[in-house]
Amino acid sequence: MDVLTHKCPNCDAGLTFNPDTQQFHCEYCLSNFTASQLEAFQNPVSSDQETEATTEQNAAFESYESPPLTEANLYSCPSCGAEIVTETTTAATYCYYCHNPVILAGRLEGDFLPDAIIPFSIGKERATQQFLNWVQKKKFIPKAFFNEKQIENITGIYFPYWIIDGSVDGQLTADTSVVTSWRNGDTEYINTKQYTSLRKGTMQFNGIFRNALSKNSASMIESIHPYDLSSLTKFSSSYLSGFQAEKRNKEMDVFQTEIQQNIRRNGETMLKSTLSGKSSIKKLTVQLNDVQLKPKYVLLPVWILNYQKNQRNYSYIMNGQTGKFFGELPIDSKKMAVLFAGLTGIFFILFLLGGYYF
Helix, strand or coil: CEEEEEECCCCCCEEEEECCCCEEEECCCCCEECHHHHHHHHCCCCCHHHHHHHHHHCCCEEEEECCCCCCCCEEECCCCCCEEECCCCEEEEECCCCCCEEEEHHHHCHHHCCCEECCCCCCHHHHHHHHHHHHCCCCCCCHHHCCHHHHCCCEEEEEEEEEEEEEEEEEEEEEEEEEEEEEECCEEEEEEEEEEEEEEEEEEEEEEEEECCCCHHHHHHHHHCCCCHHHCEECCHHHHCCCEEECCCCCHHHCHHHHHHHHHHHHHHHHHHCCCCCCEEEEEEEEECCCEEEEEEEEEEEEEEEEEECCEEEEEEEECCCCCEEECCCCCHHHHHHHHHHHHHHHHHHHHHHHHHC
């Protein structure tokens, strides 16, 4: 499997994606590149002969073959040669020694190549500040939960999702009637109109999200939805630079039957809702054709911070596009005990004073 780092065209250092500027930044020469500029460096326009001669000199990224290792999740950093240990679903990470971003290209190729990505629009500084604004308003939180060393561990991760558009053709027929009545003096009039109602059409259901990663942390991401799908961008591995990324391990066939059944139920409900206002409905029949699904494999941005206390994991997660967040907070039992003791002492003194005066 190839290990990639996206390189600065000017100084050959590693590039990272900056959510605040939506550009790719070099920490060494301080250069910035737009996505189109970086793509131009990666894919220069030249003759066939020139392309063949310069392929190995592409300044945008370099690829290295990892040495034959006993474990499938052990790789060599292309910058410093250090060994990198990853989980089987990790697609992008950092080298723990030189801190350069590393992309495990083979994890996102072929059938595992994402169709699209929503790039981070919130940077680490803003994500950290929002976390501090939230947690510092809470009482009884252990200081270790938001000390400087702990906060440095806040990590931007791309999580894999299936986003599905579905459609179904259907029609409805029914014998219906509309009854109206009115009075004129002492006389009541009733008018009944009989209809044969026909409804026919295609019902479209877009933006159905399904988590494509079977990890406990992945299920929490549902709490920070929704994402604005208008920001979906054609996938490029350069967006992963400076962030971690997970590869899917749940395929579409896991969700296909359930999604099709939901679409059929909702399609039938939509057809029936067109008969609202009818006084009576008889001989109702609904026919639905096969559900058509168009899935996209996408990566969605998430900031996440984990903290362990008493063998329990607490997580703070934030939508890397919208800023919506969710968090679980640990409780400092010592702070609670001090407060309880203080309140008990105050009430005891008031009790004594009350007994003295009354």
